Amino acid sequence: MLALIPLFPFLGFVVNLAMGRRLPKGVSGGLASLAMLASFAVSVIVVLQLAGLAPEARAIEQTLYTWIASGDLNIGLTFRVDPLSAVMILVVTGIGSLIHIYSTAYMHDEVDSEFARYFSYLNLFAAFMLVLVLGANFPLMFVGWEGVGLCSYLLIGFWFKKKSANDAGKKAFIVNRVGDYAFILGMLAIFAKFGTLDFQGVASAVAAMPAETGFGILSLATLLLFIGATGKSAQIPLYTWLPDAMEGPTPVSALIHAATMVTAGVYMIGRNAVLFSHAPETMTIVAVIGALTALMAGTIGLVQNDIKRVLAYSTVSQLGYMFLAMGVGAFGAGIFHLYTHAFFKALLFLGSGSVIHALHGEQDVRNMGGLKKELPVTYWTFLIGAIAIAGVFPLSGFFSKDEILFETFVEGHKLLWTIGALTALLTATYMFRLVFLTFHGERRHDAPATAGAHDDHAAHGHAASSHGHGAGSHLHDAPPAMALALIVLAIGSVAAGWIGIPHAIGGHNELGTWLAPAFSATRVVGEAVGAEAGAEAESAADADRAALELTLMGVSLTIAVVGIAFAYFVWVKRRRVADNMVREFPGLHRLLLNKYYVDELYDATIVQPIKAASTEGLWRWFDVRVIDGAVNGAASIVDGSAGVLRRLQSGSVRAYAGSLLVGVVVILGYYLWR
Amino acid sequence: MPETFVFYAFSALAIGASTLVIGQRNPMYSVMLLIASFGALSGLYIQLDAPFVAVAQIIIYAGAIMVLFLFVVMLLNAPREDAAEYDRSHPFAHPNIGRFGALLATLLIVQLAWALSKVVEIEAPVASRSDAASVSSVVEMGRVLFTRHTFAFEATSVLILVAMVGAVVLARREGPEQ
Amino acid sequence: MIPLGHYLIVSAILFAIGTAGVFLRRNLITILLSIEIMLNAVNLTFVAFGRFAGDVNGQIITFFVMTVAAAEAAVGLAIVIALFRHRESLNPDAFTSLKW
């Protein structure tokens, strides 16, 4: 049963890969979407089964066969679904299917073979993501981990004729490698420590021991794992690939770089909640990194002009939120935010995608504006998404973000809370800056399109030719398939939060209680750590805590409103203010515009040295001298020896007979001596 | 005693004939002398209670193989050995190599002598069933040949076939008719 | 009867003669004849040992040796003829070049 969930997309991938170029678009695209829907259906069934079980016993396992068995290392190809992975598979398959459907319309201008290739990649990605989520042990998860990395490379570089796309793909791949390396090391450390790689086994083993004080093996392992997570989930220091990943098709950005893949890191930490919660050092680091990332990305997002880049940075900062939650031990809150974020970020991306689609590849907000009337569906859905992410009651973003902030505060990290609050402000501001620049005000098509826009245009080439008229004349709104996805997601972004309504305002935080067992150790030692989750549940009951929560809610709500108002004031009322600010602080502006020069820094400190080393050392010296030397040396040795041995081939019968006789004498002598 | 005398006579004949075979330049004589030596050897076989082998020796060697040699000698009209002309070019012309060869030969002889000295003088057959009849019976020979050595027997048949084809292919005159 | 050693000595001498012939003669036919001598020396050894071991295996092996000798003679002589067609000579040193 479980195996079917990743199997369906995989079959779709195989089919599309094998015969996709011969299939018409409708078939290949429909096939892919069907595969996703099927696996979504299966996931729903599975989750219902799961819900049927007792809360403490919620886990369904399926072992296909023993994958690796050597010594005491025994790894089965085992899928396990528990409350946590249940949420994940729903998110992945659900939002994944929506995005598939969306793509059938969005990618419609591609030729058949490209279209099929796109969908085969997309299906493959989904399959790997599901393996990652369902894997019951580290190696299996790592398979999915690597697989989604591969797929993101393939999809980011989908328009491989475009150099920037290729570079972005390679960047994503290589940066991820760094994280994966750390991830492998972490796995090894864990195996060295516990002798098993099964999540349950590790969890129960850890739960048996007291929380680590100081920096020990646990902290090391978890830290390594976390570095892996930063690679996959775009945190400092490995976040730089995500903004560039916007080179890929917009649905890809939505699916991979907002909804699912980037959340893998968060999921991984949640999956090993017990382990992490026993390594306070790492937890602190996670929290700090998360907060910093959130803030930094938010500031950058404030000034970017590429609509998708802004979204990308907002993704980074939202992920920062999630890590913050994880770091402060509020795993439930983190996953909650992951879940809600999946909805509204996918919605935002798809909305931006429909905008770009309508404008034939225009991505620069400075060339947009006033699209409210032309693209009503897009506008309203986009607006909903923006409100949700800004965290306005009662949309989904509000609950999750607020829970995170509350937990942070409760755990006593006042500073981190402040940063979080500030980031919330920034979020509201740049999101609505985006909204206002894109949809309000007068249209600014006279402004010259950016080079990037032109490249994109070339990539979409036939897009322009297919709708004959250029930007500026009448635009058409999202076609039905896209509209469907947008609307569903909009509903999701509104309602998704309602399963996590805190007790303070009369909710029951179903999600929290649902997830609680997943973050405790195995049923046996469940109470040891389950206390934390349970504690949250019952302590929420007492009043002052509720009061605190309520005040904090108010604070964050006001923050959101203030941010929105500020954005409105600056980018709708007083356009000059923005320009003045730019003129006032040119250094700051340039710094932010160039993303703190991080890319340049990496390029100078890492890329160039490696390049030089491999050119001079590996190529010029090792390859040319050592390897080629060895090869040529062997050849010349053979040549020389052959030159000597050739003299034995005299062709003279007597010479041969002589050698024969030597052998006779020697052998006979040997047997005589014995 | 007569058999000793016969033995020495045959041995002397075989050795002398063989020596002469390699001792002179006319291949025709070599062939004839070799036949003589084979005859002597078959005499020795008879002394060893192997009459069948003795006769087969005559039939196969003297009767067939040697006729073949004779035929070839006559066909090529047996040119005398042209000793000198290649010797300068030959690698063995070098004296050191000649000395080495001589050393090798002496070594071989010494080893053979040594080996023979190691052979205890077996006066009588060691096996239990050593009567001449059992050893010389053709029936027994055939039985063993076709039971224990069947595979070798078949293998030799294949070998002969291959040799026949090979000989035909090699000796066929590739002329204009191909 | 005649001791085993005597037969062995005879066959050893014959073998040595054959070897010497292979080395000393410069006539392919004579060399082939020398090889025949060596084979017969071996045959004698086989038969002698067989007789003194009291079974017929020695004689049977002798037959196999004869068969091999026949095959060898046939092929060898064919080769000799073929070579003689190329060079009007039977001197092995005339054929030192491995192809022409």
Added chain:
Amino acid sequence: MDTLAPYIRPTTIGIMIFVVFNALIIASAILVLAERKIMGFMQQRYGPYLVGPHGMLQPIADILKLLFKEELRPKGADKWLFTLAPVLSVVTAFVAFATVPFGAETTFFGLLDEPIKLGIADVNVGLLVVFAVTSMGVYGIVLAGWASNSKYALFGGLRASAQMISYELAYATSLAAVIMLAGSLSLRELVDAQAGTWFGVIPRWYVFLQPIGFIIYVIAGVAETNRAPFDFPEAEQELVAGYNTEYSSVRFALFPQAEYINMVTMSAVATDLYLGGWHGPFLPPEYGWIWFLIKVGIILFAYIWMRWTVPRYRYDQLMQFGWKWLFPASVLNLIATAALVLYLDA
């Protein structure tokens, strides 16, 4: 008498050798005459008629003539081999008869107290010995052809060697069939295996079991003895006189002598193998040798008859016939016989 006992057997054997030797010589002499006479009759003429009554003494005249001829040896002929060749051929011819039995054991009407077997040597592989020695006979001709340094002689020698090698195969194979039937290699046992009759009328001769084998044997025998129609080594019309072109006087005389003796040997062996040797009706075993002589005489007559009636083949036809018909036929015959023997034993 007892003191003589140990010497009786050797002396009898010596006497027998003497008798057989002279008998063979005389037989060859008779054959010379017989051949010419029969040839004459076949060609509607008298043949030799002057020397003695009905030219009976013609052979003696021929021998005397040859003895008094001058011995010529061509220049450049190989001295030793030229002399060795005829001797070799005639010696092999004589030796071949050594193991051929020609009569049952007899006491010569009580002259000897223990009976002896008529036949010089009785080897348990006698048949093979005959075969081996006759196969040696080819050397005489080949050497003669090579040694006399003449192209006709050389051709004769070459032909002889090729022809004999070819036909020995069929010859030996047809013998093998008989050997299988009798289960022995000793000629005497072979003959005794043919004693008695089937149904009291048909003698148990192998010729009735081996008709094909018998025919093959005879043909191959003719080829082995270089008789017409297979007399290529001395084909007059093509090579003056073949291998013995250059011979004269006694050396020349030895070749036909050897040829006739070989004929006798062939016939004797044929008699022993296929015609039941000395076994025959009406005569007591002591007189079996008379039967033997009769049978041999019949076969010899057939030889001569064949020579003067069948024309000579062409050489390639000879080879074709030998390899493509005679040899396969004999092999098939052998296989059939083997199957038969297996069937009867089982």
